Amino acid sequence: MSEKIIEIKNVHFAYEHQKVLDGVDLTLLKGEFLGIIGPNGSGKSTLVKLMLGLLKPLKGEITLFGEPVRQFKTRSRVGYVSQKSNSFNRGFPATVREVVASGLYGRLGLFRRMKKADWERVDQAIEQVGLSPFAGRNIGKLSGGQQQRAFIARALVSDPDLLILDEPTVGIDVKSVEEFYQLLADLHRNKGLSLVLVTHDIGVVTTCVDRVACLNKRLFFHGDSQDFREHQHEILSAAYGHEIRVIEHHHHV
Numbered sequence: 063m064s065e066k067i068i069e070i071k072n073v074h075f076a077y078e079h080q081k082v083l084d085g086v087d088l089t090l091l092k093g094e095f096l097g098i099i100g101p102n103g104s105g106k107s108t109l110v111k112l113m114l115g116l117l118k119p120l121k122g123e124i125t126l127f128g129e130p131v132r133q134f135k136t137r138s139r140v141g142y143v144s145q146k147s148n149s150f151n152r153g154f155p156a157t158v159r160e161v162v163a164s165g166l167y168g169r170l171g172l173f174r175r176m177k178k179a180d181w182e183r184v185d186q187a188i189e190q191v192g193l194s195p196f197a198g199r200n201i202g203k204l205s206g207g208q209q210q211r212a213f214i215a216r217a218l219v220s221d222p223d224l225l226i227l228d229e230p231t232v233g234i235d236v237k238s239v240e241e242f243y244q245l246l247a248d249l250h251r252n253k254g255l256s257l258v259l260v261t262h263d264i265g266v267v268t269t270c271v272d273r274v275a276c277l278n279k280r281l282f283f284h285g286d287s288q289d290f291r292e293h294q295h296e297i298l299s300a301a302y303g304h305e306i307r308v309i310e311h312h313h314h315v
């Protein structure tokens with residue numbers, strides 16, 4: 063059987079008195095690409111923070127690479143790009159190379175000097191996301207889509223086995239979004255990376271990912287994207303609470 067990268071069992075969570083997650087069970091196997099969808103405020107980012115051990119469940123268990131997440135120490139195995147990564151101040155004084163290098167600090171310790179081999183890894187990660195021509199440019203002087211690629215490179219520089227992306231395409235134009243999904247599909251296919259993508263783009267989950275989780279406090283669906291496609295109308299109406307029309311996207315990945 064494939065290795066379980068993430069296992070979430072009967073997880074409940076509340077902020078003060080507001081119940082946000084109610085009995086969620088979810089598994090991510092090695093090499094899987096999971097898309098998490100759900101309406102605004104349905105608990106997606108909270109679930110991601112629980113997966114990362116940044117929040118503690120009220121009830122239930124979460125393991126990462128087979129270890130209880132709160133005790134998990136090998137942080138470099140997990141790359142995380144949060145929703146807010148790209149709300150960067152235009153004047154922020156760091157180059158793409160420096161921002162990407164900061165992804166190694168967790169492993170190296172903030173004050174250890176970067177060696178030549180470390181800078182080579184940085185440049186390799188920058189190349190992987192197609193940003194080599196911008197490596198020396200100030201991060202604030204890139205477009206939103208390019209900045210997002212820089213944050214992916216920062217998450218990739220420690221060579222993680224798992225990449226978690228929380229709504230990474232907010233505020234990015236259609237063409238850059240297409241390229242971005244292409245990049246994720248390549249990483250998934252060619253590097254065997256396990257991926258979790260939180261998105262509002264239902265078209266993407268029906269075309270790019272292997273597995274879909276549809277959340278609104280509890281899971282309304284967790285299964286293969288093919289099954290999701292066949293039943294998406296019922297699943298989405300149940301989870302979003304009203305009839306929604308899915309606009310078909312054709313992502314060429």
Ligand SMILES: Nc1ncnc2c1ncn2[C@@H]1O[C@H](COP(=O)(O)OP(=O)(O)OP(=O)(O)O)[C@@H](O)[C@H]1O
Nearest residue numbers: 077078080082100101102103104105106107108109
């Ligand atoms: N730090 C917090 N303190 C109190 N309530 C919070 C906090 N973070 C989120 N919430 C509330 O918990 C609920 C779930 O929020 P969460 O961010 O997990 O949803 P989401 O599905 O990621 O939403 P969106 O799609 O809008 O980003 C929301 O009602 C939100 O207002």
